[in-house]
Amino acid sequence: MRNLIAFFKRFQIFLxxxxxxxxxxxxxxQYSQFARLQVFSSASRINGGLYEVRYSVTKHxxxxxxxxxxxxxxxxxxxxxxxxxxxxxxDKIVIEDTSYQQQYLYIAATVINNTYDKRNxxxxxxxxxxxxxxxxxxxxxxxxxxxxxHLVGESYAVxxxxxxxxxxxxxxxxxxxxxxxxxxxxxxxKICQISGISNDITIKxxxxxxxxxxxxxxxxxxxxxxxxxRKSIEGRPLWDLQVRIAEDFRTIQHVYVIKNIKLDELKxxxxxxxxxxxxxxx
Amino acid sequence: MNSxxxxxxxxxLFVLFQVLILNNLxxxxxxxxxxxxxxxxxxxxQMGTVPLMLISFGFGLVIxxxxxxxxxxxxxxxxxxxxxxxxxxxxxxxxxxxSVESVNVYSMGGRWFLYSYGTLLLIHHAWFFTIESFKLNExxxxxxxxGLSVPCSFLLSLLxxxxxxxxxxxxx
Numbered sequence: 282m283r284n285l286i287a288f289f290k291r292f293q294i295f296l297x298x299x300x301x302x303x304x305x306x307x308x309x310x311q312y313s314q315f316a317r318l319q320v321f322s323s324a325s326r327i328n329g330g331l332y333e334v335r336y337s338v339t340k341h342x343x344x345x346x347x348x349x350x351x352x353x354x355x356x357x358x359x360x361x362x363x364x365x366x367x368x369x370x371x372d373k374i375v376i377e378d379t380s381y382q383q384q385y386l387y388i389a390a391t392v393i394n395n396t397y398d399k400r401n402x403x404x405x406x407x408x409x410x411x412x413x414x415x416x417x418x419x420x421x422x423x424x425x426x427x428x429x430x431h432l433v434g435e436s437y438a439v440x441x442x443x444x445x446x447x448x449x450x451x452x453x454x455x456x457x458x459x460x461x462x463x464x465x466x467x468x469x470x471k472i473c474q475i476s477g478i479s480n481d482i483t484i485k486x487x488x489x490x491x492x493x494x495x496x497x498x499x500x501x502x503x504x505x506x507x508x509x510x511r512k513s514i515e516g517r518p519l520w521d522l523q524v525r526i527a528e529d530f531r532t533i534q535h536v537y538v539i540k541n542i543k544l545d546e547l548k549x550x551x552x553x554x555x556x557x558x559x560x561x562x563x
Numbered sequence: 564m565n566s567x568x569x570x571x572x573x574x575x576l577f578v579l580f581q582v583l584i585l586n587n588l589x590x591x592x593x594x595x596x597x598x599x600x601x602x603x604x605x606x607x608x609q610m611g612t613v614p615l616m617l618i619s620f621g622f623g624l625v626i627x628x629x630x631x632x633x634x635x636x637x638x639x640x641x642x643x644x645x646x647x648x649x650x651x652x653x654x655x656x657x658x659x660x661x662s663v664e665s666v667n668v669y670s671m672g673g674r675w676f677l678y679s680y681g682t683l684l685l686i687h688h689a690w691f692f693t694i695e696s697f698k699l700n701e702x703x704x705x706x707x708x709x710g711l712s713v714p715c716s717f718l719l720s721l722l723x724x725x726x727x728x729x730x731x732x733x734x735x
Contacts, residue, residue: 294612294645301620301641308634309694328629335583396630398589400695403631439631467593467701531589 324409324434329393332405336393340534347534354423385500386540388412390420395442397470397530402444404428406536409436419498419539425527426450426492426505427536438538444470444530451496452505455489457482461522463505470530473506475522480513482520490524497547499539566607574622577602582629585719593692593708594715599626599636600687601720603643604680605666612648619644632695639691643683650679668724681717688713 289296340347388408395404408414410433420427420440428442429450443450444465452475453460461477478484488508494501510523541547581599588596603619623637630636654675668676692708 294616297613297616298641298645301616302638305620305623305634305638305641306694309632309638310697325628331583331629396586396589398591398593398595399630399632401632405631467696468704 324405324432324437324439326435326437329405329407329434329437332394333407336391336407343532343534346532350423351535384541384543386542387537388414388540390438390536390538392534392536393437395530395533397442397444400467401446402442402470402530403431404440404442404533404536406438406440406538407436408538409434409438411436413540414438414538417498418541420536421499421503421539422528422533422536424504424529426499426503427528427533429498430538440536442530443473443526450498450505451493452490453493454484454508455491455502457484457488459484460493460495463524471525472509473524473526475508475524476519478520478522480518480520484508484511484520484522486511497541497544500541570606573602573605578622578625578629581626586630592711593704594711595708596712596715596719597688597691598716598719598723599623599640600643600684600716601680601723603640603647604683608666612645615647616641616644635691635695638694639687642690643687646683646686650682654679667728668721669728680720681713684713684716684720685709688716 390406390408392404393407396402404427406420414430414433416430416433418430420430426443428440428445428448430438431441432439441448443463444467446465446467448463448465450463451460452463459478459482461475464474464476466474475490486508490505490508492499492501492503492505504527506524506526508522509525512521513519514521577599581597585596585598599622602622603615606615606618619640620637623640624634626632626636626640627634656675671679688709692705692712696705
């Protein structure tokens with residue numbers, strides 16, 4: 282017993298060091314499971330409040346760009362109004378209310394903090410549980426896909442952007458429909474990668490990439506970016522595709538959180554697929 | 564008590580400087596300047612390693628909470644606190660540290676500061692970027708990040724000390 286105490290006394294410093302490292306690293310590496318340290322994020326009230334004060338100062342610096350973006354979006358929306366369309370077939374088109382049902386709702390939010398230079402990039406937005414936000418909802422801006430809601434606080438939420446490790450959104454080509462997974466290799470905040478597309482499918486440069494809508498986070502057709510480079514991966518029958526993403530994360534200020542009303546139905550239906558037998562054996 | 568108040572004020576100022584200013588400077592190429600290691604270096608000299616590590620852990624956790632890194636800064640701060648006494652012992656001057664009250668570039672001299680803080684920063688940044696990426700095939704990229712960030716953080720720390728610590732007071 283005395284030896285044990287002597288041992289602890291002798292290696293006290295090292296033991297405390299190891300203990301602290303275990304706490305910190307387990308929180309970092311598997312942060313979705315370690316719920317207790319999740320409290321310390323910018324979704325909490327104090328930190329979110331501080332960022333909001335900073336945003337109230339810095340938002341004016343980008344006012345011109347924001348205005349231009351909103352103008353552009355306004356123009357595009359105006360084009361879609363009935364007023365600006367010429368009705369060709371006067372009698373046959375009858376819009377039935379019953380044939381369309383709202384599926385996606387958009388909740389506007391303001392970005393009060395974001396990064397684009399780290400390995401995993403998060404942004405803090407100024408809406409949270411009070412506005413009905415839930416973990417796992419998609420986030421997009423007027424230009425394109427942004428990310429997914431990762432943590433939700435009372436009145437703030439943290440969004441994991443597509444500039445993250447293992448983000449794996451399912452995306453597809455607008456022309457041709459080949460689909461793969463979106464990834465990011467942490468080198469350039471404007472370029473993402475798509476993996477998992479077989480290289481016997483022809484893919485042209487400058488093909489537009491859109492969301493596939495598979496996981497129910499986004500409607501099908503939200504822009505992701507444009508293919509800028511493609512080459513084959515050596516030794517594997519896959520394309521290595523580089524995508525210039527549509528959203529510029531260095532100037533982003535306003536986003537929409539997307540609520541899918543039918544998400545539960547989709548999840549329930551997909552949950553009924555029987556699990557793979559062979560995987561169970563492994 | 565005086566030292567406690569001084570260090571508490573430093574704590575808040577370093578957090579604000581790191582979080583509100585430096586975390587938003589993203590000049591590209593993975594450059595990430597960090598000023599908060601200077602706080603750990605400037606903690607009182609006589610402090611034991613265990614309290615030093617506990618304070619660093621809490622300090623890192625506060626930085627984490629603002630930059631959404633969930634323990635990464637805390638881990639790096641603890642490793643720096645762990646190595647601080649070892650580096651100090653390795654670089655101890657001939658007549659010991661008896662007359663030294665606070666650690667900064669004036670009281671310890673430029674050469675001592677370059678070696679000790681440079682080594683500690685290198686350990687801190689290497690640990691930070693390696694754990695952040697945690698992939699072998701991004702090794703070169705991690706090296707670039709370390710190589711660019713360490714000189715930047717070091718120069719920034721020097722600048723902060725030149726501006727905020729008066730030479731007279733330190734010599735006394």
